[in-house]
Amino acid sequence: MALHIIDRRLSGKNKSVGNRERFVRRYKQQIAEAVQRAVGKRDIRHIEQAESITIPRKDIREPLFRHGQGGISDTVHPGNSDHVRGDRIARPQGGAGAGSGSQASDSGEGEDDFTFTLSKEEFMELFFEDLALPRLLRTHIASTHQFRMRRAGYSHDGTPQNLALLRTMGGALGRRIALTKAPQRELKALQMQLEALLAQDDGTSEVLAELQQRITALQARIAKVAFLDPIDLRFRSRTRVPEPSSQAVMFCLMDVSGSMDQARKELAKRFFILLYLFLTRHYEKIEIVFIRHHTQAAEVSEDEFFHSQETGGTIVSSALVLLDQIIRARYPAGDWNIYVAQASDGDNFNDDTGNCRNLLVEKILPLVRYYAYVQVVQDEQSLWQEYSQIARQFAHFALRKVSVPADIYPVFRDLFKKEGVAV
Amino acid sequence: MNLSQYPVLAPRAGPQLWRASGAAERLQRGVPTVPLPAGKRPAHPLPDPSDWTFELIERYHAAIADTAERFGLDTYPNQLEVISAEQMMDAYSSAGMPVGYRHWSYGKDFLATERRYRRGHMGLAYEIVINSNPCISYLMEENTTAMQALVIAHAAYGHNSFFKNNYLFGMWTDAGSIIDYLVYARDFVAQCEERHGVETVEQWLDSCHALSNLGVDRYRRPSKKNLARERAEREQREAYAQQQVNVLWRTLPTRPGKDSAAQENERFPREPEENLLYFVEKNAPLMEPWQREIVRIVRKIAQYFYPQRQTQVMNEGWATFWHYTLLNTMYDEGWLTDGVMIEWLSSHTNVIHQPPAGHRAYSGINPYALGFAMYRDIRRICQEPTEEDRRWFPDMAGTPWLPALHHAMQNYKDESFVGQYLSPQLMRDMRLFSIHDDASQRELLVSAIHNDDGYRTLRQTLSQQYDLGAREPNIQVWNVNLRGDRGLTLRHTRHQGRPLTDDVQEVLKHVARLWGFGVQLESVGGDGEAPVLVHSVPTPSA
Numbered sequence: 013m014a015l016h017i018i019d020r021r022l023s024g025k026n027k028s029v030g031n032r033e034r035f036v037r038r039y040k041q042q043i044a045e046a047v048q049r050a051v052g053k054r055d056i057r058h059i060e061q062a063e064s065i066t067i068p069r070k071d072i073r074e075p076l077f078r079h080g081q082g083g084i085s086d087t088v089h090p091g092n093s094d095h096v097r098g099d100r101i102a103r104p105q106g107g108a109g110a111g112s113g114s115q116a117s118d119s120g121e122g123e124d125d126f127t128f129t130l131s132k133e134e135f136m137e138l139f140f141e142d143l144a145l146p147r148l149l150r151t152h153i154a155s156t157h158q159f160r161m162r163r164a165g166y167s168h169d170g171t172p173q174n175l176a177l178l179r180t181m182g183g184a185l186g187r188r189i190a191l192t193k194a195p196q197r198e199l200k201a202l203q204m205q206l207e208a209l210l211a212q213d214d215g216t217s218e219v220l221a222e223l224q225q226r227i228t229a230l231q232a233r234i235a236k237v238a239f240l241d242p243i244d245l246r247f248r249s250r251t252r253v254p255e256p257s258s259q260a261v262m263f264c265l266m267d268v269s270g271s272m273d274q275a276r277k278e279l280a281k282r283f284f285i286l287l288y289l290f291l292t293r294h295y296e297k298i299e300i301v302f303i304r305h306h307t308q309a310a311e312v313s314e315d316e317f318f319h320s321q322e323t324g325g326t327i328v329s330s331a332l333v334l335l336d337q338i339i340r341a342r343y344p345a346g347d348w349n350i351y352v353a354q355a356s357d358g359d360n361f362n363d364d365t366g367n368c369r370n371l372l373v374e375k376i377l378p379l380v381r382y383y384a385y386v387q388v389v390q391d392e393q394s395l396w397q398e399y400s401q402i403a404r405q406f407a408h409f410a411l412r413k414v415s416v417p418a419d420i421y422p423v424f425r426d427l428f429k430k431e432g433v434a435v
Numbered sequence: 436m437n438l439s440q441y442p443v444l445a446p447r448a449g450p451q452l453w454r455a456s457g458a459a460e461r462l463q464r465g466v467p468t469v470p471l472p473a474g475k476r477p478a479h480p481l482p483d484p485s486d487w488t489f490e491l492i493e494r495y496h497a498a499i500a501d502t503a504e505r506f507g508l509d510t511y512p513n514q515l516e517v518i519s520a521e522q523m524m525d526a527y528s529s530a531g532m533p534v535g536y537r538h539w540s541y542g543k544d545f546l547a548t549e550r551r552y553r554r555g556h557m558g559l560a561y562e563i564v565i566n567s568n569p570c571i572s573y574l575m576e577e578n579t580t581a582m583q584a585l586v587i588a589h590a591a592y593g594h595n596s597f598f599k600n601n602y603l604f605g606m607w608t609d610a611g612s613i614i615d616y617l618v619y620a621r622d623f624v625a626q627c628e629e630r631h632g633v634e635t636v637e638q639w640l641d642s643c644h645a646l647s648n649l650g651v652d653r654y655r656r657p658s659k660k661n662l663a664r665e666r667a668e669r670e671q672r673e674a675y676a677q678q679q680v681n682v683l684w685r686t687l688p689t690r691p692g693k694d695s696a697a698q699e700n701e702r703f704p705r706e707p708e709e710n711l712l713y714f715v716e717k718n719a720p721l722m723e724p725w726q727r728e729i730v731r732i733v734r735k736i737a738q739y740f741y742p743q744r745q746t747q748v749m750n751e752g753w754a755t756f757w758h759y760t761l762l763n764t765m766y767d768e769g770w771l772t773d774g775v776m777i778e779w780l781s782s783h784t785n786v787i788h789q790p791p792a793g794h795r796a797y798s799g800i801n802p803y804a805l806g807f808a809m810y811r812d813i814r815r816i817c818q819e820p821t822e823e824d825r826r827w828f829p830d831m832a833g834t835p836w837l838p839a840l841h842h843a844m845q846n847y848k849d850e851s852f853v854g855q856y857l858s859p860q861l862m863r864d865m866r867l868f869s870i871h872d873d874a875s876q877r878e879l880l881v882s883a884i885h886n887d888d889g890y891r892t893l894r895q896t897l898s899q900q901y902d903l904g905a906r907e908p909n910i911q912v913w914n915v916n917l918r919g920d921r922g923l924t925l926r927h928t929r930h931q932g933r934p935l936t937d938d939v940q941e942v943l944k945h946v947a948r949l950w951g952f953g954v955q956l957e958s959v960g961g962d963g964e965a966p967v968l969v970h971s972v973p974t975p976s977a
C-alpha cells in the first residue's frame with residue numbers, strides 16, 4: 013500500500029498564534045488587570061519576564077445546553093468490590109466517586125480558574141499600554157537597535173566598490189580552466205596529428221583540410237570563453253550585528269519620609285522601571301543602586317527600598333552626598349554610563365536646598381549621563397524651584413511632576429530626544 | 436490567501452498508486468475468514484534504535500501494512516506526517532484538523548493545552564489521525580522507533596480502517612472533501628472578518644458554537660461537494676434562501692375563500708425541528724447572507740464530528756485491538772525485537788488501564804479499555820465459545836472470528852455495539868455494576884451487578900449511557916409566532932426528569948441573536964404533562 017511520509021516539522025509551528033491572540037484581545041481587560049498586579053509584585057530587574065495570568069473560569073465559559081444536576085440517572089461503573097443488588101450507598105459529595113462518576117466531569121466542569129502564561133512580549137505590550145507610550149517609542153524600547161556592520165564572507169551581488177578583485181579573478185581563472193581544459197587537450201592532440209601528417213604529407217589531402225577545420229573550430233570555441241564573466245563577480249559582504257554597549261549604572265533615589273505613601277511609591281516604581289527598560293536596550297550590563305533617604309541616606313536592597321516606611325523630616329542633600337560617594341568609590345565616570353532617577357514629594361528642609369544645588373551642579377551633574385527628577389505631588393516647594401533653575405542650565409537634567417502613570421512618559425520624551433530619536 | 440502553506444492540499448499522485456498494489460484487489464473480495472498465511476520469516480528483526488529515521492519508518496510501515504493486509508483491513512491510503520510537539524499542541528487545539536477558521540475559543544484550548552504540557556501535567560497524545568482521504572496521521576517527532584510503529588499500527592491501520600468502513604462515517608462524513616471544506620470555511624470567515632469586522636464575526640461564531648451540538652442532522656445525509664462547487668453554489672444559495680425566507684414572512688392580507696382559517700392557525704414548523712442551526716439558517720428573517728453562510732459552516736463541521744462522538748468506544752477499541760494484534764503477530768513472525776515489544780506494551784497497558792470506581796484516578800469508563808476488551812471478547816467468543824456464549828450469541832459463537840469482528844465494526848455505533856456485544860463474561864471480568872441515582876432519594880441504589888439477574892439490565896444501562904440522545908438534552912424548535920412578535924419557542928423534553936444547567940439563559944441569548952427576535956424555552960416531562968416556561972429572552976436590540 014502506497015505511503016506518503018511528509019516531514020511537517022519545518023512548516024509553521026505557530027498555527028495557533030492567531031487564535032491565541034484573539035483570546036488575549038477578548039480578555040484584555042482581565043489580563044491588563046493581572047499585569048498591573050504583577051508589575052506591583054515584581055523587582056525592577058525582573059520586570060521583563062513572562063507572566064502567568066489567571067482568569068476566573070466562569071468568565072470564559074462557552075455556554076451549551078447541558079443536563080444539570082437532578083432527576084434520575086442510571087450509570088454503569090467498573091470495579092465492583094462488594095456491592096450486591098439493592099445496596100444503598102451514601103451520595104458522594106462532589107467529585108468523582110462511585111455515584112456521580114462521569115457526570116461530575118461534564119457538569120461540574122472544575123471550579124478552578126483558567127491560568128495561562130503571557131509571553132514576555134505580550135506582557136511588555138500590556139505594560140507599555142498603561143504608560144501611554146506612543147507606538148514608535150514602544151517599538152523602540154522593545155527591540156535592539158544598535159547595530160554594527162561586520163564583514164561576513166562574500167556574496168554574488170553588491171556594489172562595485174565592494175568588489176573583491178582577487179576573489180573574482182581567482183574564480184574567473186578557475187572557470188576558464190574548467191571550461192577550456194577538455195578542448196585544449198583535444199586541440200593539442202589534433203595539432204600533434206596535424207604535425208605528424210604534415211611531416212609525411214604535402215599538405216593537400218582531404219584529411220589534412222578536415223583536421224585544420226576542426227582545429228580552427230576548437231580554437232574559436234576556446235576563444236569564446238570569456239575572460240571575465242558576470243558569474244565570477246564576488247563582493248565583500250557585510251551583515252549587521254547587534255552592538256552591545258558598555259556598562260551602565262542606574263541610581264534610584266527616593267524619599268521615604270512619612271509623606272511618601274504606598275501609591276506614590278508605586279508611581280515612582282513605574283518610573284524607575286521604565287528607565288531600567290530603556291537602559292537594558294542600550295547597555296549590556298546594568299547595575300542598579302537603591303538609595304533611600306529621610307534625614308539620613310542609606311544604600312538598601314530593592315525590597316527595602318519600596319516597602320519600608322519611616323517617619324521624620326527630609327534632607328535631600330544626604331542622598332546626594334551618598335550618591336557622590338558611591339560614584340567616586342565604585343563607578344568611575346570614565347568606565348560607566350551613570351543615570352540617576354530621583355523621586356520625591358518635593359519636601360525638603362528649606363536651608364538644605366542650597367546644598368542640593370551645589371552638590372548637583374559642582375559634583376554630580378558633570379559625571380552623569382542623565383539625571384531625572386520626578387515629583388509625585390503637584391505643589392511646588394523650594395526643591396522644585398531650585399531644580400527648575402538647574403534644568404535650565406543643564407540639558408541632561410530633567411524634571412517632571414507625575415500624578416498618574418501616564419504622566420511618566422514626558423520625562424522619557426526628553427530622554428529620547430537626547431538620544432536622537434524622533435518621537 | 437496562499438494555499439501553498441498547506442501542502443496538505445497539494446495535488447497528490449492519485450489513487451492509482453495504491454490500486455497498483457495487490458492488496459486492494461484482494462480486499463475487493465471481502466474479508467478473509469482466516470488471516471492469510473505469513474510471508475517468509477525475516478532473517479533479522481527490524482532494527483530498533485530509539486531514534487527513528489525515515490527509512491526505518493518506511494520499513495516498519497511496510498511490515499505493518501503487509502500484516503494488516505493479511506487480516507483484511509481495508510483502509511484509505513495513508514499519509515504520515517512527522518510533526519513536532521508544538522505542532523501537536525496546535526493540532527490539539529483545532530480538534531486535530533490541519534486547517535480551521537480563527538476563533539478565540541481555539542486559542543483558549545491552545546493555552547490550556549500548552550500550560551498543562553509545560554507543567555508536565557499531561558503528556559501529549561502520541562498520535563492524531565484525521566478522517567480524510569488520504570488518511571492523515573500525525574507522528575510526533577519525539578516518539579521512539581517503537582512508538583512510531585505503535586502509532587502506525589494504531590492510527591494508520593486501526594482508525595483508518597474504521598473511518599473507511601463504519602457505516603456512520605460512510606453515511607455522515609465525506610473523507611474526500613473535508614479538508615477542502617475547511618479551507619473554504621477558513622477563507623470565508625476571513626473574508627467576512629475583513630468586510631464586517633472581527634468582533635461582529637466573532638460574536639456570530641460564538642452564537643453558532645453555542646448551538647453546534649444541536650446543529651446536527653440525524654437523518655439526512657450531507658451531499659459530497661468539492662471546494663469549487665461549494666464556492667460556486669454559495670452565491671446561488673444565498674439569493675435563493677433570502678427569497679424563501681421572504682415568502683415565509685409575507686404580510687399580505689389573507690384572501691378570503693382561498694386561505695382557510697386553519698392555515699392561519701397552523702403551527703410553524705409543522706413538525707418539531709431538531710436541527711436548531713439548520714432551522715435558523717433557513718428561516719431567520721433578518722439574517723444577512725454571510726451570517727447564514729457561517730451558520731451553515733458551523734453546522735457542517737458539527738455534522739462532520741457527529742459520528743466521532745457516537746463511536747468513541749468502538750473506534751478507540753478497534754484501533755487498540757489492531758495495534759495489539761498486528762504488533763503481536765509481527766513479533767511472533769520474527770519482525771520485532773523484544774525491546775520494541777516491551778516498549779509499546781508498556782504504553783499499551785497505560786492506555787487500557789481502567790481504575791475501579793471509587794479509585795482516586797477513576798473518571799468513568801475508559802473507552803479504550805472497554806472497546807479493546809469487547810473486540811477481544813468477540814474474538815474469544817468466536818474461537819473458544821463457552822456454553823454461556825453459545826446461549827447469548829448463538830449466531831456468532833464458533834464462527835470465523837475475522838468476519839464477525841469486521842461485521843461488528845462496520846454496522847454499529849457505541850450504543851448498539853454495547854447493546855449487542857457486551858457479554859456476561861466481560862461484565863464479570865470488568866466487575867460492572869450500575870447505580871440508580873434519583874435526586875429525590877437520599878441515597879444511591881445499586882440497581883444491578885454482574886450476576887445472572889443483572890446482565891441484561893447492565894447491558895441496557897451501559898448502552899443507554901452511550902446514547903447521544905440521552906446524553907445531550909433533547910431540545911427542538913417547537914413553534915414560531917408567525918403572525919405576532921415572531922418569537923421562537925424551543926421545547927426541552929426532559930429525559931428522566933433531568934433539568935438543564937444554568938447556562939440556559941446564556942445559550943438562549945445566543946439563540947435570540949441568531950434568530951433576531953425573542954426566544955423562549957419551555958420544558959415538558961416525558962409523561963405528557965403541560966409544558967412549563969423555563970426562560971425567555973426578549974428580542975435583542977440591534
